[in-house]
Amino acid sequence: MPRHARQLAESAIYHLMLRGVNRDAIFLEDEDFERFLDALSITKELSGCTVLAYCLMPNHVHLVIRTSREPLATVMKRLGVRYASWFNRKYGRVGHLFQDRFKSRPVETDEYFVALLRYVWANPVEAGIVARPEEYRWSSRRQLGRRSSLVDNDQLAQLLPDDVLGEVETTPAKPGNELLTPLPHIRGQAEVEGILHEICGACHPADFQDLGLSARQRAVNELRTRGVRYQQIAMATGLSVYAVRKLQAAGKVAR
Numbered sequence: 001m002p003r004h005a006r007q008l009a010e011s012a013i014y015h016l017m018l019r020g021v022n023r024d025a026i027f028l029e030d031e032d033f034e035r036f037l038d039a040l041s042i043t044k045e046l047s048g049c050t051v052l053a054y055c056l057m058p059n060h061v062h063l064v065i066r067t068s069r070e071p072l073a074t075v076m077k078r079l080g081v082r083y084a085s086w087f088n089r090k091y092g093r094v095g096h097l098f099q100d101r102f103k104s105r106p107v108e109t110d111e112y113f114v115a116l117l118r119y120v121w122a123n124p125v126e127a128g129i130v131a132r133p134e135e136y137r138w139s140s141r142r143q144l145g146r147r148s149s150l151v152d153n154d155q156l157a158q159l160l161p162d163d164v165l166g167e168v169e170t171t172p173a174k175p176g177n178e179l180l181t182p183l184p185h186i187r188g189q190a191e192v193e194g195i196l197h198e199i200c201g202a203c204h205p206a207d208f209q210d211l212g213l214s215a216r217q218r219a220v221n222e223l224r225t226r227g228v229r230y231q232q233i234a235m236a237t238g239l240s241v242y243a244v245r246k247l248q249a250a251g252k253v254a255r
Contacts, residue, residue: 013113052156202237
């Protein structure tokens, strides 16, 4: 099926979304979130783009960016390749990290821009991670009104008058477009056990514990890259959460 040409924004402002392949996790530890923001900062410097807002969720990312001297595709390639290469090296995986091409939609009206910012910042609240948008560590909402080397709050304030910006802060909303993704998928324990069997052939905790050390490390690592929680891995493998974390850490050192 041929790819459709992207809509270009006269404003040069875009709502962008990256999602993990198969909706798998793209952030597993704080270091991963931090490395993505580092990659975004480097991309901003190299491409001349402006970052107006972001929210990093466990298996997807929302960005609001204004392009400058480089086209949107180049900006996103810089960002995606830089982070995916690092993530794959860290977790010893191969293949695509992100699902398909990034999604984009031009932002052409003030009404849509306001609704979009509300939605981006409300993602963690909708997912039940925090009670208020400003409590979420991996969102630009926390930096609103502060000096930031990554987010251009001055330009954001110019685009949105003070009274409107204050309204955005306190009134979450969804802008109703095809980019808005469902909440991150929460895997049931039966699904986790099925994935474990798929990875290493283990049907029961005893089967897993009979595997060699490297096989157990690979299995734990793969489960984590698919967004499976430590507690669920512990239940499926018969190990303690501490033992699971130790296996994962040992696997990183071995690589």
